[in-house]
Amino acid sequence: MIIHNQENHVTTFINISEFLKHHLQGEHSVALNTILSDVIEACKNITVVIDKGALTGNMGNLGSENIQGEVQKALDVITDDIFIKTCQQSGYVAGMASEELVDVIEIADNNRKNGQYLLLFDPLDGSSNVNVNISVGTIFSILKSSNKKPELSDFLQAGTEQICAGYALYGTSTMLVLTTGNGVNGFTLDVDSNEFLLTHPDMQIAKDTQEFAINMSNYRFWREPVQRYIDECLQGEEGDRKKDFNMRWVASMVAEIHRILIRGGVFMYPTDSKSRSGKLRLMYEANPMSFIVEQAGGASTTGTQRILEVKPSGIHQRVPVMMGSKNEIERIAAYHQAKSKRK
Numbered sequence: 001m002i003i004h005n006q007e008n009h010v011t012t013f014i015n016i017s018e019f020l021k022h023h024l025q026g027e028h029s030v031a032l033n034t035i036l037s038d039v040i041e042a043c044k045n046i047t048v049v050i051d052k053g054a055l056t057g058n059m060g061n062l063g064s065e066n067i068q069g070e071v072q073k074a075l076d077v078i079t080d081d082i083f084i085k086t087c088q089q090s091g092y093v094a095g096m097a098s099e100e101l102v103d104v105i106e107i108a109d110n111n112r113k114n115g116q117y118l119l120l121f122d123p124l125d126g127s128s129n130v131n132v133n134i135s136v137g138t139i140f141s142i143l144k145s146s147n148k149k150p151e152l153s154d155f156l157q158a159g160t161e162q163i164c165a166g167y168a169l170y171g172t173s174t175m176l177v178l179t180t181g182n183g184v185n186g187f188t189l190d191v192d193s194n195e196f197l198l199t200h201p202d203m204q205i206a207k208d209t210q211e212f213a214i215n216m217s218n219y220r221f222w223r224e225p226v227q228r229y230i231d232e233c234l235q236g237e238e239g240d241r242k243k244d245f246n247m248r249w250v251a252s253m254v255a256e257i258h259r260i261l262i263r264g265g266v267f268m269y270p271t272d273s274k275s276r277s278g279k280l281r282l283m284y285e286a287n288p289m290s291f292i293v294e295q296a297g298g299a300s301t302t303g304t305q306r307i308l309e310v311k312p313s314g315i316h317q318r319v320p321v322m323m324g325s326k327n328e329i330e331r332i333a334a335y336h337q338a339k340s341k342r343k
C-alpha cells in the first residue's frame, strides 16, 4: 500500500503484487503470480533503458533485419534480451516466442520444473518511435502448453485460449495494463517506490466514439468496406453518420489501444493491396490486445472474423486488425459482410 499526499489530499494505492494476490483465482493463479512478477520486473528494467533515451547511444539501427523484414533497432534487441533473461527462470515458463526471433525459444529442463506455460511477446512495439521520443510499449500473452517440452505447434492456439494478456506503455508515465479474463486493470509505475500502483481499476471502453486511428496514407490500397467507413467518418455531420469525427495516428499500437481504453475509439490496420494479410502479428500483438479490448467491453475483428477465433498457422502470422468501441467495430464488420454479399 502506498500513500500519496498532495496538499493534504491523501490517496492510498494498492500495489500490483497485493492486487494480484486477491485478483488471481483458479488453477493458474500460482503460476500467473510468479510469471507476472517476472514480466513486471522486465518492464521495470525496460523502462530504465527507455528513459535514458539517447544518453545510452542505443537510438540507432543495427543494420540487421528481424524475421518480419523490418530494420532492427538496438533497443529491439536490448529489450528482447531483458525480457528473455528476466522471464526464463520462474520454472513455469516452458517456452517463449518473440517478435524479434525467428524460432520459438526452448527453456532448459531445470527451468521448467513447475509447469508449462508459454510466454509470447513483442518486446518493443512501435520501436521506430523511440528516437523521436514518442510512446512505445511491450505486449505480452500467456498460454498454457499441453506439452512439457513445447514445440511450435503448442504455441499455435487461438486467442480464446489465452489465460493472461497485457502491455506496458512507456509514455508520459509507465503503465502496465493487464487482463486474466476477469476485467482489465491498469497500474502506474511510481518512480519513488518503483512499484506499479493500481490507478485504473476495471477499465471499460465506451461503446460509441467519434475518434478513429488509421494510417490514412494507405487509403488507395484499402478494400471498399474500409474506404466506405472512413469516407463516412470524414463526411462528418453532412454525411450518413450525422456527426463529426476526429483522427489520431501515433504509429504505436500500445499507445493507440491505451487511448481507446481511456476515451473510446477505433484502431484499424486493415488488409490492403500492399500487404494482403495486414501488417500486425496475430500471436503477440493482435491476440493479446483483442483479449484486453474484449474484456473491457470492446470488440475486435479481422473484418470478417473475431480475431480471438483465428486459428493460427504460423508464429509470425499477420492479420488485419480493427478493434475498439463495440458499436463502431460492429458497423465495420457489417460493411465487410454487405460487401461479401454483393460479390
Ligand code: P6P
Pocket (backbone or CB within 6 Å): 125, 126, 127, 128, 215, 251, 252, 253, 254, 269, 279, 280
Ligand atoms: P505504420 C509499429 O511498427 C506497429 O507494428 C504498430 O505498433 C503500429 O500501430 C503500426 O506498426 C504502425 O504502422 O505503417 O503506420 O508505420
